[in-house]
Amino acid sequence: MAYNVEVIREACIAAGSCVVLASETFELDDENLVRIKKQNGNSDEDILMAAQSCPVNAIIVRDETGKQIWPEA
Numbered sequence: 001m002a003y004n005v006e007v008i009r010e011a012c013i014a015a016g017s018c019v020v021l022a023s024e025t026f027e028l029d030d031e032n033l034v035r036i037k038k039q040n041g042n043s044d045e046d047i048l049m050a051a052q053s054c055p056v057n058a059i060i061v062r063d064e065t066g067k068q069i070w071p072e073a
């Protein structure tokens, strides 16, 4: 299973927890907004934890079939 992530930059408030929990997948850019550093940079577990840590749900996680894992529908 390989999760695919999408970030909603307009929603990001630069809390940074996603970067702490999955530093190879997410990073903050010059504007201090999240961007994807590398898809699958971290384990699925860490990527999901990072997404769940986001206070504004700015990270969308899908599995390889395209099913949305987080935020829960």
Ligand code: SF4
Pocket: 007, 011, 012, 013, 014, 015, 016, 017, 018, 019, 026, 033, 034, 053, 054, 055, 056, 057, 058, 059
């Ligand atoms: S946890 Fe959410 S708000 Fe914080 S940097 Fe990541 S995407 Fe942005």
